Amino acid sequence: MRKEYDFSKGKRGAVIAAAGKTRITIMLDDDVIQHFRELAEAQGTGYQTMINAALRSAMNPPAEPGKPITAAALRKVIREELSMLRKPA
Template sequence: MKPEYDFSKGKRGAVIPEKGKTRISIFIDNAVLTEFRARAERAGAGYQTMMNDALRAYLSQSDQPVTERALRQILRQELPEYLASRGTGKGK
């Protein structure tokens, strides 16, 4: 081992990333981001953590087959919003 090292021509190497998480940039609808921020504030949590948890939950559910019960639940949740966006409360 030398008593002194010359770093005058040294170059900085790549930063070693943390294990388990990666920083990304994505486009999210404003309404989705606003809702996650509001829910996170009410829960006293970080919105990014809440989004990560929601994605994990979705991924674990997507491995499951679609059952009649699950389909009915999805329809009950989505149909009123869909009909409202069409400007009608009933089918034409």
């Protein structure tokens, strides 16, 4: 270990910014966090990822029963599913 390190060219913040993501502060109830943490642990994924998926599904409610799905909606679902498969665990 060195006695001194040169941080004169250092930058604050995350080393690599996540594309398409924004860091925010949000207050959630303890039971909600605990629920998602338990689900995430059982499925081997991150609880924040699961919360994000739940919020995304609320943005895109399922089609009404008996109503045909549009080609655009089907493409969107397929893209989302494919992107989830490509993400590293």
